[in-house]
Amino acid sequence: MAKFQIIILGCGSATPSARHQPSCQVVDFRDKLFMIDCGEGAQSRFRQMGLKFSRLGHIFISHLHGDHFFGLPGLLSTMSLHEVQGTVTIHVFREGATLLKTWMDFFNHKSSFDIEYDIIEPGERRIVYEDSSLTVETFPLCHRTECTGFIFREKPKLRHLRGDMVRFHKIPVSMLQKIKEGADFVKDDGTVVPNAALTTAPDPTVSYAYCSDTMHSVRVARDIKGVDTVYHEATYDESLRGQARERGHSTAAEAADVALRAGARRLIIGHFSKRYVNGEGILLKEALDVFPQTVLANEGLRIDLL
Amino acid sequence: MAKFQIIILGCGSATPSARHQPSCQVVDFRDKLFMIDCGEGAQSRFRQMGLKFSRLGHIFISHLHGDHFFGLPGLLSTMSLHEVQGTVTIHVFREGATLLKTWMDFFNHKSSFDIEYDIIEPGERRIVYEDSSLTVETFPLCHRTECTGFIFREKPKLRHLRGDMVRFHKIPVSMLQKIKEGADFVKDDGTVVPNAALTTAPDPTVSYAYCSDTMHSVRVARDIKGVDTVYHEATYDESLRGQARERGHSTAAEAADVALRAGARRLIIGHFSKRYVNGEGILLKEALDVFPQTVLANEGLRIDLL
Numbered sequence: 001m002a003k004f005q006i007i008i009l010g011c012g013s014a015t016p017s018a019r020h021q022p023s024c025q026v027v028d029f030r031d032k033l034f035m036i037d038c039g040e041g042a043q044s045r046f047r048q049m050g051l052k053f054s055r056l057g058h059i060f061i062s063h064l065h066g067d068h069f070f071g072l073p074g075l076l077s078t079m080s081l082h083e084v085q086g087t088v089t090i091h092v093f094r095e096g097a098t099l100l101k102t103w104m105d106f107f108n109h110k111s112s113f114d115i116e117y118d119i120i121e122p123g124e125r126r127i128v129y130e131d132s133s134l135t136v137e138t139f140p141l142c143h144r145t146e147c148t149g150f151i152f153r154e155k156p157k158l159r160h161l162r163g164d165m166v167r168f169h170k171i172p173v174s175m176l177q178k179i180k181e182g183a184d185f186v187k188d189d190g191t192v193v194p195n196a197a198l199t200t201a202p203d204p205t206v207s208y209a210y211c212s213d214t215m216h217s218v219r220v221a222r223d224i225k226g227v228d229t230v231y232h233e234a235t236y237d238e239s240l241r242g243q244a245r246e247r248g249h250s251t252a253a254e255a256a257d258v259a260l261r262a263g264a265r266r267l268i269i270g271h272f273s274k275r276y277v278n279g280e281g282i283l284l285k286e287a288l289d290v291f292p293q294t295v296l297a298n299e300g301l302r303i304d305l306l
Numbered sequence: 307m308a309k310f311q312i313i314i315l316g317c318g319s320a321t322p323s324a325r326h327q328p329s330c331q332v333v334d335f336r337d338k339l340f341m342i343d344c345g346e347g348a349q350s351r352f353r354q355m356g357l358k359f360s361r362l363g364h365i366f367i368s369h370l371h372g373d374h375f376f377g378l379p380g381l382l383s384t385m386s387l388h389e390v391q392g393t394v395t396i397h398v399f400r401e402g403a404t405l406l407k408t409w410m411d412f413f414n415h416k417s418s419f420d421i422e423y424d425i426i427e428p429g430e431r432r433i434v435y436e437d438s439s440l441t442v443e444t445f446p447l448c449h450r451t452e453c454t455g456f457i458f459r460e461k462p463k464l465r466h467l468r469g470d471m472v473r474f475h476k477i478p479v480s481m482l483q484k485i486k487e488g489a490d491f492v493k494d495d496g497t498v499v500p501n502a503a504l505t506t507a508p509d510p511t512v513s514y515a516y517c518s519d520t521m522h523s524v525r526v527a528r529d530i531k532g533v534d535t536v537y538h539e540a541t542y543d544e545s546l547r548g549q550a551r552e553r554g555h556s557t558a559a560e561a562a563d564v565a566l567r568a569g570a571r572r573l574i575i576g577h578f579s580k581r582y583v584n585g586e587g588i589l590l591k592e593a594l595d596v597f598p599q600t601v602l603a604n605e606g607l608r609i610d611l612l
């Protein structure tokens with residue numbers, strides 16, 4: 001099975017605490033690594049998890065608060081010391097690119113690799129990454145500063161050939177790829193064998209939405225409609241719903257409501273306030289009451305999406 | 307006894323490793339905290355060591371390499387979230403102040419405290435901090451970029467009163483402070499009782515020199531002559547002396563040579579290359595051959611200088 005895995009490197013809010021690190025996660029899609037947000041210390045946890053810098057080609061930054069950004073200079077400098085080659089693309093709002101570039105031009109001017117900046121405009125909905133099997137798209141979140149979410153979607157997969165029918169119709173090997181892509185088979189005598197008679201449905205595609213930081217939003221739920229797995233921030237418990245709204249954050253129950261409305265199969269909650277010094281059980285419980293397939297994020301957690 | 311303590315928060319070189327964190331230490335002088343260098347993650351270790359942000363008023367940056375600098379945005383942002391009041395002064399080369407200010411003006415524009423910048427000029431020898439009992443002065447190190455060391459010196463202390471003589475001469479309480487400061491006592495009849503008959507010598511003053519990053523330098527040894535405790539970088543073992551010189555670093559034996567030439571009482575070595583995955587025993591051994599009072603720095607180590 002091709003790998004599509006989420007790896008949590010940090011799921012705390014605002015400041016590092018004894019329990020959690022600032023926001024950072026990695027999507028491992030068929031051995032290509034994509035980082036989402038990069039709080040201070042991300043480079044250390046990346047290496048502790050046994051991940052390879054050489055496989056990291058894209059970094060997506062949701063917004064310009066320090067707990068999602070301050071790990072970038074150290075990460076990029078260390079990657080250069082490790083003599084990583086090629087290009088790393090940072091998808092980020094314009095001001096973030098400017099600020100980071102100023103530091104990197106000074107501290108990392110002999111970088112072993114190229115840094116490219118893909119500027120995300122506020123409110124933009126755009127495919128910011130695409131290869132033969134994956135897209136990553138942006139959509140706006142609702143935070144107290146401009147903030148963007150990211151949806152990782154596998155592209156439609158190939159249909160499965162029915163071996164018996166391939167043999168029966170004596171289909172040449174050179175045509176099999178086209179048929180897996182959905183083509184009919186036309187025999188020498190002009191007879192058309194429809195694709196449905198030659199193949200079975202492809203494996204379902206998998207998708208993942210990252211929603212942090214954001215207050216509760218029905219519009220966000222609509223934007224991620226049909227996604228399999230949702231990561232949604234759940235900074236506070238229900239008793240602090242007012243504070244959540246004031247600060248542009250969500251409660252665990254609100255995160256669960258978004259997953260429910262989106263028709264997701266699974267919800268990962270994170271971005272926990274540091275007030276939950278004895279664990280985030282209360283957040284999990286409140287989310288489970290609304291959406292049963294919820295898991296608590298935690299540093300080191302890996303979740304296979306396939 | 308008044309406190310004068312060195313606390314090691316990071317003593318690795320270049321990049322975080324499984325063994326060590328980037329450069330950062332704290333001088334705790336009578337409960338005022340002074341930070342020297344601020345590698346990534348400094349804020350986390352500061353709090354892990356139970357230190358209070360509210361007591362940190364001055365940060366001294368030796369040079370503008372990321373492993374001595376990248377912890378600043380996170381530290382200052384977290385201090386603001388903790389609603390630290392007053393002023394934090396950052397003593398740093400001009401370009402470091404400019405780079406940091408750009409980030410702080412954006413990420414921390416609602417700072418709860420004022421950030422002041424004290425610009426250190428390359429090569430400068432100057433007292434950059436002074437209060438009633440301590441001075442901190444700069445002196446140049448020899449690295450591959452401009453780099454400054456710092457010497458922390460207690461000011462001369464008061465002489466000890468001889469209680470028997472104070473009573474014998476019936477010295478009024480109002481005069482005792484002056485006598486502790488070295489004044490003679492003049493009786494009503496004009497007789498002068500010399501200070502030496504009334505007091506004993508003050509406690510010795512203690513001093514501490516921070517020398518990182520630097521290659522071996524006899525001039526540095528001269529600049530820190532007479533300092534009690536020296537922290538000196540010891541990035542490499544003796545087999546890598548050429549590489550040390552090339553990269554503007556020192557071997558452990560070279561660090562020990564500087565401590566010996568300076569007439570120090572104690573040497574702390576740090577800034578270890580990450581190649582010593584099984585420990586820095588070889589560095590300690592090589593240093594001890596030259597200077598017996600050497601200790602290896604380590605994260606969490608506290609050394610009382612009094």
